Amino acid sequence: MSSFCPAHPLAGLADKVRDRIPVPVVDPTAAAVRQAETLVTLKPRKATAGTFSSPGSEADDRIGEGTGRGDRAQAVFRRERRVALMPFDTIIRGGTIATAADTFACDIAIRDGRIVALGHDLGAAETIIDATDRLVLPGGIDSHVHFAQPSGDGIVMADGFATGTRSAAFGGNTTVLPFCLQQKGQTLREALRNYHAQADGECHVDVAFHLIVTDPTDQVLGQELPALVQDGYTSLKVFMTYEGMALSDRELLETMAVARETGAVLMVHAENFDAIRFLTDRLERAGNTAPRFHATSRPIPVEREATHRAISLSELVDVPIMIVHVSNRGAMEEIRRAQQRGLNVMGETCRNTWF
Ligand SMILES: [Zn+2]
Numbered sequence: 001m002s003s004f005c006p007a008h009p010l011a012g013l014a015d016k017v018r019d020r021i022p023v024p025v026v027d028p029t030a031a032a033v034r035q036a037e038t039l040v041t042l043k044p045r046k047a048t049a050g051t052f053s054s055p056g057s058e059a060d061d062r063i064g065e066g067t068g069r070g071d072r073a074q075a076v077f078r079r080e081r082r083v084a085l086m087p088f089d090t091i092i093r094g095g096t097i098a099t100a101a102d103t104f105a106c107d108i109a110i111r112d113g114r115i116v117a118l119g120h121d122l123g124a125a126e127t128i129i130d131a132t133d134r135l136v137l138p139g140g141i142d143s144h145v146h147f148a149q150p151s152g153d154g155i156v157m158a159d160g161f162a163t164g165t166r167s168a169a170f171g172g173n174t175t176v177l178p179f180c181l182q183q184k185g186q187t188l189r190e191a192l193r194n195y196h197a198q199a200d201g202e203c204h205v206d207v208a209f210h211l212i213v214t215d216p217t218d219q220v221l222g223q224e225l226p227a228l229v230q231d232g233y234t235s236l237k238v239f240m241t242y243e244g245m246a247l248s249d250r251e252l253l254e255t256m257a258v259a260r261e262t263g264a265v266l267m268v269h270a271e272n273f274d275a276i277r278f279l280t281d282r283l284e285r286a287g288n289t290a291p292r293f294h295a296t297s298r299p300i301p302v303e304r305e306a307t308h309r310a311i312s313l314s315e316l317v318d319v320p321i322m323i324v325h326v327s328n329r330g331a332m333e334e335i336r337r338a339q340q341r342g343l344n345v346m347g348e349t350c351r352n353t354w355f
Pocket of ligand 1: 144146324325
């Protein structure tokens with residue numbers, strides 16, 4: 001996945017922290033702590049007034065101890081050199097760090113965009129952020145958001161990149177992964193160009209795209225997708241329902257095969273399109289068009305069957321899949337059974353699919 005949006009300045013602590021802490025990709029807290037544990041060979045030293053604690057020599061710490069003019073000049077020289085060789089870019093001081101495992105009082109030192117030390121009295125830095133009485137948390141990653149995506153005739157999702165990423169920042173998320181929707185007849189490159197153009201300069205947090213494949217032509221599957229995976233767009237989503245988006249079983253299989261060959265992660269929206277159309281037609285004929293009939297048109301078997309089918313197809317191709325927005329027990333049990341059989345099937349849910 002490619003991260004492309006430059007940081008957009010938000011006022012305050014959270015933004016400063018985000019700018020300087022890399023967004024960990026896997027198990028952020030543990031990774032950051034491990035990284036700090038392995039990288040920190042600096043022994044924390046007591047920093048007293050007039051001294052700078054750093055990896056320099058012991059003698060260098062005794063700034064201001066000289067009494068003669070020469071000593072003083074030397075001390076000033078050393079101090080200036082020390083400032084020039086500031087060991088850290090940023091120290092977040094006095095906060096309470098909350099990790100996945102623990103909560104503890106600790107300072108954080110950052111150099112070149114990475115956490116390099118956790119400890120107390122870490123010394124000097126170009127920027128000191130006072131986090132007294134505050135919690136310091138790893139930035140969250142929301143791997144499933146939709147921004148500025150067309151959703152039916154003339155309808156576009158309410159959040160664009162500016163409002164969506166602003167909302168993410170205020171919720172503590174420093175990376176989001178929205179979807180880039182390929183329209184029928186469009187190449188994936190075109191779709192990506194459009195989304196990048198909309199996102200460019202608008203984002204307040206890091207953004208990377210998943211690709212939604214709705215038109216898996218030979219060209220898309222044979223050339224575009226493998227090239228885009230090479231470029232870093234390593235996750236795809238396919239739909240088993242929705243007009244203009246649903247893939248046939250054959251198309252699902254072909255796309256799964258590309259995911260297998262390229263190592264891309266494949267997400268599947270699993271609902272039975274024909275079953276939904278069958279039920280929807282009958283509901284409409286009976287005049288049942290109020291919003292609540294949306295649920296009636298998608299009873300549990302619609303999702304359970306498609307989930308089972310998606311898993312079976314992925315088993316044929318022998319490729320891992322992720323079933324997205326799982327909304328009922330039946331579908332969840334299909335995933336669990338597949339996992340118990342040793343298949344690499346994952347599932348995720350989100351609150352808006354429960355209602
Ligand atoms: Zn979604």
